[in-house]
Amino acid sequence: MSAPATAAPKTPPGGSAPPEPSRRRRTTYGWPARGFSLPAVLVVAVLLYLPFLWTTWISFTEYNGLGSPEWVGLDNYRAMFDDPNFATSVRNTLIWVVGSITVPVGLGLLIAVLSHGTRFGSWLRLPFLIPYAISGVAVGVVWKFVLQNGGGLSQALDALGLPGADLRWLSDAPLNTLVMIGAAAWQQSGVNALLFVIGLQSIPREPIEAARLDGASGWRMFRHLTWPMLRPLTTVVVGLSLVASLKTFDIVWVMTKGGPGGNADTLAVTMYEETFVNSAYGAGSAVAVFLSVVTFLAAITYLRRQLSPERAV
Secondary structure, eight states: OOOOOOOOOOOOTTSOOOOOOOHHHHHHHHHHHHHHHHHHHHHHIIIIIHHHHHHHHHTTEEOOSSSOOEEOTTHHHHHHHHOHHHHHHHHHHHHHHHHHHHHHHHHHHHHHHHHTTSTTHHHHHHHHHGGGGSOHHHHHHHHHHHHSTTSHHHHHHHHHTOTTTTOOTTTSTTHHHHHHHHHHHHHHHHHHHHHHHHHHHTSOHHHHHHHHHTTOOHHHHIIIIIHHHTHHHHHHHHHHHHHHHHTOOHHHHHHTTTOGGGTTOOHHHHHHIIIIISOOHHHHHHHHHHHHHHHHHHHHHHHHHHTSHHHHO
16 A cells, blocks of 8 residues: 655745745844854944044034033034135045046056056056055155155256246145145055956956957947946945045145145044144034045945946946
8 A cells, every 4th residue: 555645835826935934043043143243243333333422422512632521512513614714624625526536546447448458467557556555644755745845846847947846836725735636646546457457357258359340449449338347346446535535634634734724624634633733622523523424425325326226227
C-alpha cells in the first residue's frame, strides 16, 4: 500500500510568492544587528549630534568662554543678519561655491578626458595629483608667497614686462577670493581627474564602439555618450565640492586672514573670528548653526534633485 501523498502548499493566483520570515527569525537576526550598529550610533551621537545641540544652545546665549552662558534669545541671530560683514561673508561663500564647482571640477574632467586611453596617461595625471597630498595650510603658505604684494608672481610679471605686476592679488576684493579659488583648484583638480578616470574606465566599450561605427567622435561623442554615462560619478564629485566649498577656511585664513577689513571672509572664517578671536562664543555659534543648516539643506537639495527618478530616465 503506497503512502498518502503530501498536500502541496497553497500558492496565490498568478505564481508563488516567497514565504515571509517568521517573527522568531526576524527577532533572532534583528537584535544582533542592532547590537553591532550600536557603537557606531554612539560615536556619531557623541561626536556629531551632541556638539551640534550644545552649539545650538550656546547660539541663544551670551558667552565668552568663562562663567555661565546668559540667555539672550534671538539677539545673536538678529545681530548676525544686521552685520554688513556677515553679508560679505555670505557673498564670498557663494563665490567659493560657484568657483569650486566650476574650476576644479571642470579642470579635473578635462584632464581625465585628455589623458584617458593614452599610453602615459597615469604619468600625465601624476603632477596634478601631487598637490592633493599637501595640506590646505601648506597650499596657502605656498600661494601666499607667490601672490603677496611684491611676491613671486608680481616680480615675474615685472621682469617680463607684462601687465599685472602692480595688482594687489590678496588685498583687493573680489580679486583675492578669485585667486584663492585658483589655489584651491590647483590642489583639488588632480583628485577630481582621478575620480573621473575611474568613471571613464567603468563605461562599457560596446556603446563606444557602436557610436564610432556610426561616425561619432570628439565633442559629439563626449556630449551625447560619454558625459551622460559619467552622470553618477559627476553627482558625487560635484556634491563633495559643494560641501567643501561651503566650509572653506584653511586656505583663506592662511593666505589673507579674511583680507583687509574682512573683505575675503567666508562663513567659516567669520565663525572662527567671532568665537576664538573676539571670544564671542554665542555669536560664533550662531554663525556655526547657520552654516550647518545651509550646508545640510544645500547637500540634501542637490542630491535629491540629481538622484530623482525623473532625472535618471
